[in-house]
Amino acid sequence: MAEKGNFLQDQDVLDFNRDIEQYHLGPLWNAIPDLMKHQPEPHAKAYLWKYSLLKKKLMEATQIFTPDRGGERRAIYLQNPGLNYRKPWGWASTTQTLYAAVQLILPGETAPSHRHVQNALRFVMEGEGAYTIVQGERIFMERGDFLTTPNGLWHGHGHPGSEPMIWMDCLDIPTVYFLGGTFFEPYPERLQDPEVPDNYSAQRYEGGMVRPVSDRYPKKAPLAAYKWKRTHEALEGLSRFEPDPYDGYAVEYINPSNGETACPTIASWMQKLPKGFHTKAHRHTHASIYHVFEGSGYTIINGVRFDWEKGDFFVVPNWAWHEHVAEEDSYLFSTNDLPILEKFGLEQEQALETNNGYQTITGEFKPVLG
Secondary structure, eight states: OOOTTOGGGOHHHHHHHHHHHTTTOOOHHHHHHHHSOSSOOOSSOOEEEOHHHHHHHHHHHTTTOOGGGTOSOOEEEOOOTTSOSSSTTTTTOSSSSOEEEEEEEOTTOEEEEEEESSOEEEEEEEOOSOEEEETTEEEEOOTTOEEEEOTTOOEEEEOOSSSOEEEEEEEOHHHHHHHTOOOEEEOSSSSOOOOSOTTHHHHHTTTTTOOOGGGSSOOSOSOOEEOHHHHHHHHHHHTTSOOBTTTBEEEEOBOTTTSSBSBTTBEEEEEEEOTTOBOOOEEESSOEEEEEEEOEEEEEETTEEEEEETTOEEEEOTTOOEEEEESSSEEEEEEEOHHHHHHTTOOOEEEOOSGGGOOOOOEEOOOOOO
């Protein structure tokens, strides 16, 4: 017999485990070390995608894919290398819970309206002249705008302008897929027609967070677009005070009718990191996807340095130590699964207490340039 505590290797235990497998049963005594870890061990990896490569591949995609070929969207998603590419679990996943992609629409193109149970949002990275139409509201997009499309709302895109437009998409596709709740429906006609004046909700909220009285009762998406000008003004206002040691100057996009996140399952932030600012290291159970809207610098994730510049994307997995360093004034847009973790009561955060709160750099990430 094996020593006490090492009984999992006893022959009678191994024989019994094999026996019950034929009945589609499993031994908890074997599974519990993997099922109930002492702390999170994410499958997703820290990773960084260069914008130069993403834009190059998007432009190449225009030669092989057009909306007229019957596809829904010209989008390339960010596949996390730590998650499974081919089997359903982990496929099309940027983190274990969220999907992110870059999408390109050319002048004269339309992307058909549809709706689905997944929550969606987008952040405009480059270009002008295109619009999204959500529940009959046509919203013309500008660089730096944040837009949200909670689940169940019709939405499509059109581009009557003159420049290509690129934006970031983020959806809770992996979460919904894993929970088995996926539904999708194409719009009966190709693109929904406008039902209210253009940029209707943004005009209703020209007073900022002074909301219309009719919105004092919760609505799913009372404000469809959050303009960069107002976000920038909010960050500049915060900049008069001391920055948060872990996040610098950061604001969160919220639903003005209920005070919760603008997208029910995905939180979205914009951070300003002044030149030379070095945040302290911390970790938390929610995972984050970052897009460098402006600036340059680097982020240290579990001891590895990730250098970034304007346009790049990078992932901070759940429960990974991370800190940011800005080499010039920088603005980081990010999405995370904090609302999901909070709904399950799983959110925890920890500050690094050694080395004055800073990590020791043990390696440097080398991006794929293409």
